[in-house]
Amino acid sequence: MNSDMSSATPTSISERHPITNIEALRADFPILDQEVHGKPLTYLDSAASAQRPQSVIDAMVRHEQRNHANIHRGVHELSQRSTDAYEHARDLARAFVNAPSRSEIVFTRGTTESINLVAASLGRMSLSASDEVLITQMEHHSNIVPWQLICQQTGARLLAAPMTQSGELDVEAFSRKLTERTKIVAIGHVSNALGTINPVKELTAIAHDAGAIVVVDGAQAAPHLPIDVQDIDCDFYALSGHKMYGPTGIGLLYGRETLLDRMPPYQGGGEMILTVTIESSTYSELPHKFEAGTPNITGAVGLGAAIDYLATIDPKARIDHEDRLLELATAELSRIPGLRIVGTAKRKAGVLSFVFDDIHAHDLGTILDREGVAIRTGHHCAMPVMDFFCVPATARASLGLYNNADDIHRLVGGLHRALELFR
Amino acid sequence: MSELEDLYREVILDHNKNPRNFAELDDADRTIEGVNPLCGDKLTLYVKLDGDRIADIGFKGTGCAISVASSSMMTERVKGATIDEGLQLFDTVHRMLAESELDETALMELGKLAALSGVREYPSRVKCASLAWHALKTALNDSTESVSTE
Ligand SMILES: Cc1ncc(COP(=O)(O)O)c(C=O)c1O
Numbered sequence: 417m418n419s420d421m422s423s424a425t426p427t428s429i430s431e432r433h434p435i436t437n438i439e440a441l442r443a444d445f446p447i448l449d450q451e452v453h454g455k456p457l458t459y460l461d462s463a464a465s466a467q468r469p470q471s472v473i474d475a476m477v478r479h480e481q482r483n484h485a486n487i488h489r490g491v492h493e494l495s496q497r498s499t500d501a502y503e504h505a506r507d508l509a510r511a512f513v514n515a516p517s518r519s520e521i522v523f524t525r526g527t528t529e530s531i532n533l534v535a536a537s538l539g540r541m542s543l544s545a546s547d548e549v550l551i552t553q554m555e556h557h558s559n560i561v562p563w564q565l566i567c568q569q570t571g572a573r574l575l576a577a578p579m580t581q582s583g584e585l586d587v588e589a590f591s592r593k594l595t596e597r598t599k600i601v602a603i604g605h606v607s608n609a610l611g612t613i614n615p616v617k618e619l620t621a622i623a624h625d626a627g628a629i630v631v632v633d634g635a636q637a638a639p640h641l642p643i644d645v646q647d648i649d650c651d652f653y654a655l656s657g658h659k660m661y662g663p664t665g666i667g668l669l670y671g672r673e674t675l676l677d678r679m680p681p682y683q684g685g686g687e688m689i690l691t692v693t694i695e696s697s698t699y700s701e702l703p704h705k706f707e708a709g710t711p712n713i714t715g716a717v718g719l720g721a722a723i724d725y726l727a728t729i730d731p732k733a734r735i736d737h738e739d740r741l742l743e744l745a746t747a748e749l750s751r752i753p754g755l756r757i758v759g760t761a762k763r764k765a766g767v768l769s770f771v772f773d774d775i776h777a778h779d780l781g782t783i784l785d786r787e788g789v790a791i792r793t794g795h796h797c798a799m800p801v802m803d804f805f806c807v808p809a810t811a812r813a814s815l816g817l818y819n820n821a822d823d824i825h826r827l828v829g830g831l832h833r834a835l836e837l838f839r
Numbered sequence: 840m841s842e843l844e845d846l847y848r849e850v851i852l853d854h855n856k857n858p859r860n861f862a863e864l865d866d867a868d869r870t871i872e873g874v875n876p877l878c879g880d881k882l883t884l885y886v887k888l889d890g891d892r893i894a895d896i897g898f899k900g901t902g903c904a905i906s907v908a909s910s911s912m913m914t915e916r917v918k919g920a921t922i923d924e925g926l927q928l929f930d931t932v933h934r935m936l937a938e939s940e941l942d943e944t945a946l947m948e949l950g951k952l953a954a955l956s957g958v959r960e961y962p963s964r965v966k967c968a969s970l971a972w973h974a975l976k977t978a979l980n981d982s983t984e985s986v987s988t989e
Contacts, residue, residue: 774856776904778967779847782964786841793878794878795879808902809878809879838852
């Protein structure tokens with residue numbers, strides 16, 4: 417392979433010595449080393465978008481500086497390098513989700529586009545009036561609206577399985593909603609509003625027993641949990657690069673080959689065809705059939721570099737670190753008078769949503785920002801979740817591997833400042 | 840005074856805690872819904888007219904301190920005013936939220952409402968302060984459209 421190949425870092429070396437000192441990794445993220453409003457930046461908004469390590473930034477810059485050209489269509493050297501880099505990223509992505517085959521990895525703009533692709537293409541193929549699509553009450557809007565759209569077009573019905581007061585999916589109620597009419601089940605792996613980890617493997621088995629096809633929204637799971645689509649046995653899995661320390665504008669859809677093969681193309685254009693006459697076209701092999709037009713090549717290189725980066729870290733040490741921080745934050749916030757945590761599932765990852773009785777989340781967000789603490793406030797693109805808990809909005813602190821106990825203490829300090837102001 | 844105290848002045852915190860005219864009007868002539876999708880603020884504004892005067896005004900809804908205080912101060916100020924005075928005040932408040940400095944006359948006209956000027960330093964919060972005013976303008980223009988700050 418060419419020595420300029422940007423993302424071909426040898427993961428094998430680091431796999432033999434995975435990094436277990438997670439605290440030291442913070443230094444890999446240059447953006448964290450700055451002051452905001454005169455205070456050290458405390459970034460607790462990774463569920464909205466995670467920051468990138470220097471290695472991801474470098475890989476993208478190197479690609480732009482040395483290798484960029486369009487892919488799959490040039491005979492010249494740069495086109496070949498770009499094609500290799502792009503397809504190498506696909507190999508890394510395949511390994512990341514443990515898909516059986518690289519032709520099952522479709523690059524998209526992100527989770528939203530991945531779900532829209534499945535809803536439009538699979539929906540067109542398999543839904544008709546009297547059919548049903550089952551989602552859950554805790555989905556992100558991007559795992560609700562695409563299904564609404566295809567249901568409107570096909571006459572199918574959209575149902576949502578309920579959750580409990582702690583923000584856990586009610587598995588029995590989920591099972592009861594499954595009937596022979598249920599053609600597609602779409603569930604979030606980790607809720608971005610509540611942090612709940614859903615038992616996707618168990619849910620997939622139940623849904624498969626009922627004859628449904630299973631789509632998993634993995635946007636919030638990818639940065640926190642090991643992903644194994646063969647173990648889950650789901651039919652589709654969607655994720656976004658920017659939630660897992662990669663760039664924006666790139667994500668992927670894993671799809672079971674037997675389904676992808678039968679599904680009609682999502683968009684038409686260059687790259688996805690073999691032959692075109694004015695009357696008709698024949699389509700490319702998988703996965704190119706679903707990648708119309710020039711893709712986000714540098715984004716794919718960045719995603720590949722993010723996967724490489726994560727591969728250097730001992731996954732158990734990383735998950736332990738994040739779990740400990742979430743526990744610490746939960747314990748510390750529980751002690752603050754008037755604060756209520758929204759989402760108290762037994763199994764959670766990376767997200768802590770909360771409200772005060774008499775301080776609106778938006779005011780909290782502004783006050784914390786002046787203390788250098790970045791959190792998200794609002795409905796988190798999950799309005800049905802807000803309705804369920806009868807709150808207009810929540811404040812949400814979310815964790816990345818680079819966060820530490822200091823970040824949690826600064827958050828707590830900022831919340832006390834808010835209480836002081838509003839007393 | 841820190842920047843935060845400049846935003847959350849006493850008068851604003853007071854109106855947030857004890858909003859004035861925080862009630863539905865059964866006999867309202869105009870009812871306007873306003874939303875700020877960014878933060879989930881929701882407001883319903885009720886206006887009762889007597890000729891060209893705002894005879895009574897009330898609001899309901901949920902929102903952040905800035906949004907509630909702005910609604911409360913707005914209703915307190917325009918109750919009893921004429922439609923023209925209300926629209927004129929909308930323009931001045933709008934200028935206060937959008938521009939850096941206002942002249943003496945404008946400041947005189949604003950009076951207590953000038954407390955909302957701290958919002959200018961917080962671009963993401965300007966919409967919170969302006970929601971109630973957009974609803975007022977819509978109500979006084981006899982439009983039945985709902986307003987959104989998006
Ligand atoms: C659970 C979940 N699903 C889907 C999405 C949409 O991801 P993207 O905006 O990257 O397409 C998000 C991101 O906000 C999310 O948290």
